[in-house]
Amino acid sequence: MAEDRSTGRKRGRIEERGSSLRVKVYAGIDPVTGKRVYLNETVPGTDRAARKKAEKALTRLLAEADAQRAPTSSVTLAYTINEWLKASELEDSTEEGYRGYIDRTIVPALGSVPISKLTTRTLETFYADLRRCRVRCDGKPHVDHKADGDHDCKKSKCKPHACKPMAASTVRQIHSIISGALNAAVRWDWLNHNPAQVAKRPKQKPPQPDPPSPADAARLIEAAFEMDEDWGTLVWLVMTTGLRRGEVCALRWSDVDFDTETLNVRRSYRLRRGVGVEKDTKTHQMRRIALDSETVVLLRSLKRRLCDRLTEAGTDFDREMFLFGGVRRFDPYQPYSPHAVSSRYKDMAERLGIKTHIHALRHYSATELLTAGVDLRTVAGRLGHGGGGATTLRVYAAWVAASDRKAAEILGSRMPKRGSI
Template sequence: MTRADGTEERRTRGSIRARGNSLQVRVFAGKDPVTGKDVYITESVKGTDKAAYKAADKVQTRLLAQVDAQRAASTIVTFSYAVDEWLRTSDLEDSTRDGYVGYIERTIRPVLGAVQIRKLTARMLENLYAELRRCRVRCSGKPFVEHKAEDDHDCKAAKCKPHKCSPMAASSVRQVHSIISGVLNAAMRWDWITSNPAKVAQKPKQKPPQPDPPSPTDAARLVEEAFVMDDDWGTLVWLVMTTGVRRGEICALKWSRVNLEEGVIEIRRSYTLRRGVGKEKDTKTHQMRRIALDTETVVLLIEHRQRCRDRFAELGIDLTDEMYVFTGVRNVDPTVPYSPHAVSSRYKDMAERLGIKTHIHALRHYSATELLTAGVDLRTVAGRLGHGGGGATTLRVYAAWVAASDRKAAELLGSRMPKRGQRKLAERPKKKSAE
């Protein structure tokens, strides 16, 4: 028998069978778009007597109605349509949007695009995540050749290779889950669905952060080498190391946000490059913060400002507050900041020459771990780093160093406690003097 939509109607859409001391109601709900396997909705009813079978009949009728409702005309909105509407209405950063679109087009839409959103289940999503963790292209497991061209071609010349399964990283699968969940949350707000299956679907566990800051010895070598290269570069590396600012934030810093009299810098903006075009945007947490500077850092910035003033004077340019603090090696235009990519590349080359395996973001970790190890309280460290949640993010990322700081606090408190021998001596009753 064939239904109006062209799909084959099963003779038995539901069944009731005894399982031990209960009855299992089983209703066919279609095929899983990820695995192609049949999907059934099941529910149990206690007992195996006549009353139990009567109750099971009612459960079966309800489940069949639930499946039929999913096939009704009101449920024709597909996930593909929903994701397009979500992208159109969401307020996303350009770089974030580009990343999301990549996941959607490569991974999500080919699998779930044609599925009506009311038919999406947590099981479907978990099947997708499991397939991606096995192989990112969701192959059948049978050997095949990955062709580099679609038309007739010479595989040897095109360098076609046999497929090797490559699992998608757990963090990437979590990103896929986040996108799907965001789309379904929007569908709930728009009354297209009544519940979000992504909320109950299990996703890969998030690995705890493992920051790897340079050691104090390596940090000293890095900043020393930076000043040997040139004073401007040395000042940039020093400032990142002592404040823990992000790469984009140091590039977007303007002289108007540097108060050398108070010894404070304000972090309000970040600078990013997208397809070769640079632009300023809000900080990662969309909040400004003020970071206090130590005396030596203030002196370095005063000297750096004077160098910039002298350099621009030779070009007939006056230094103004709206100019960027750091403008790069070959850049003579003070209205164009240091490229974030150039900062990372130059730092990496410098570290490799010294034989140190690190990157520019690790200086942020260095600043945080040094402060925590020194006993600075968590909220202060979180404020300097620009972490939200009152220190929850800082605690999650730097838990090991917070524990070390807690140990230091314990030792400090223990050192201030009265000595055990002294306490016993104080408690001992005084002897009466002989008359």
């Protein structure tokens, strides 16, 4: 037997269990539960050869315990995820969405499983079950009862169960939560490796941006200015800068530099449970966007209209006022609701018979620039994409290819003709 010199505790032993030998090694105290942790291994047989194998296994397990390579915690996945959420700096809306996936899907299925017993195969089976049926039924015909206990299924409108597969994007989100929590467990020495890192999850569907055509974009701009000059300026600004709706709603006059003709995008505005909140941009980075001369003219006109209204109301201009504030009632310190922007734009597009949404203007800005030959890094910077253009390339690959074709034609046109060589 091996002995811990500091405590005198027998650290490992070989026990005869029926027709096999069990090797058991003490690996310390679980840092979370406070319970003793043991490493175990079974060797078939009880003869001399089996005992030699058991002794080798004992030596190996002792080395693992000494090197702290073995799992040091038997906490459950539910506990690990909860501790990970406490330590993570997530947006409120992101954490709220995560907790929905955790409570509805992850915890009921895997919450009680010790993280040391989670395997890659377990996770892949879990994902496959979700892709087959979001409630992970057994595949046998049954009725989804709408009431508990004895009841009249007809009155309660109970229906035969129909399997509804969970969307691939949702399963990927669930995988991201589990993988993030297990990565934290590895960092905290609760786990020696993360089985989710090599687990196969549903493939990500290639992005398919659908920007309005130049003709439709012209109709949309014309209709927006006919409705209202301020509304037309907002739509124009989104179309020419590729701003996200939350970013355009959060713009203040202090963000506009008329001297350098630039726009500083510092924050975003969103509604959460009816309450407006200003937060960082999606990539948590400020970016500066150059403005064309026509856009500068429109913004100057927007400012003049605001100053005229302020004069009528007996109020002075303040650079901290929002560019697009007080739409329903005049209040320049209250930003336009992102939801209202989407709704108003959608209604306008439907009246024109154009099937689109406000975010498609962001796609329009990107695709027009790429098609015109603007380099990928510049387009990524204007859109606020991270990764030095990797995201832009993934989303707009088809338009990058079109731009590349145009570049090839330009270069070819400048080459000397064969007859003149």
